[in-house]
Amino acid sequence: MNDTPAKRLPKTQRREQLIETAMAIVREEGTDALTLGRLAERAGVSKPIAYEHFKTRSGLLIALYKELDARQVAALLHALERTKPRLEDVARVVSRAYMHCYLELGPQWHAISAALKGDEQMDAFQQELIDGYVALYCDAFAPLVRLSRKALRLRCVAIIGAGEALAREMLQGRVEESAATAALASLIVAWLAGAA
Structure with a gap:
């Protein structure tokens, strides 16, 4: 887990960070481990931030694809x-x-x-x-x-x-x-x- 609070990033940079973090989760733990909650935790952001960017797990997976x-x-x-x-x-x-x-x-x-x-x-x-x-x-x-x-x-x-x-x-x-x-x-x- 990333214990360092996430600094404020512009929306596009935050999205890039979340995409890269999600790819790391898939690579290391598989797609079953990839949820918006897990993404937020690993990226050091709140769940609402992850939901704001991707809305649903399907939205996140499609963004990765x-x-x-x-x-x-x-x-x-x-x-x-x-x-x-x-x-x-x-x-x-x-x-x-x-x-x-x-x-x-x-x-x-x-x-x-x-x-x-x-x-x-x-x-x-x-x-x-x-x-x-x-x-x-x-x-x-x-x-x-x-x-x-x-x-x-x-x-x-x-x-x-x-x-x-x-x-x-x-x-x-x-x-x-x-x-x-x-x-x-x-x-x-x-x-x-x-x-x-």
Whole structure:
């Protein structure tokens, strides 16, 4: 427990502090230990402060999920900016980012997601995440292929489904990260190259 009283921070800094503290709780103790009360205690703030920022436990878990996702999207966009505009290169970068995300976030990401299964707010948020990645992939691949936006969107949905399946295999130790990355990149190229 943090016995030092929390100094007054601007709201955005306090939220960042609470997010980092919540991530530490999930990493060290698991999602079952993460409550708004436990967060407040560990961060050295009052419960009303934690409730003011996140409202509910679901709100807190979604905020954590958003933070982890935002970091991954920023890394992917940065990598794409430095990539040659060739289908094979973009496919490789997207695939590497997808698998690396799963490994880097590992148990935290999946524990947070699992803790919110069946939660209506989380279901809507997860669909929003998928839609965001589909749009990001469409934007990355559109200049490289001759497909309507609708046809490209469907293929990008399929890319995410394939990435999900390969990532599960990787996390279960059935395939190495490099093999999963190469498999996803080759699928992307095969699905999109004919339309290049």
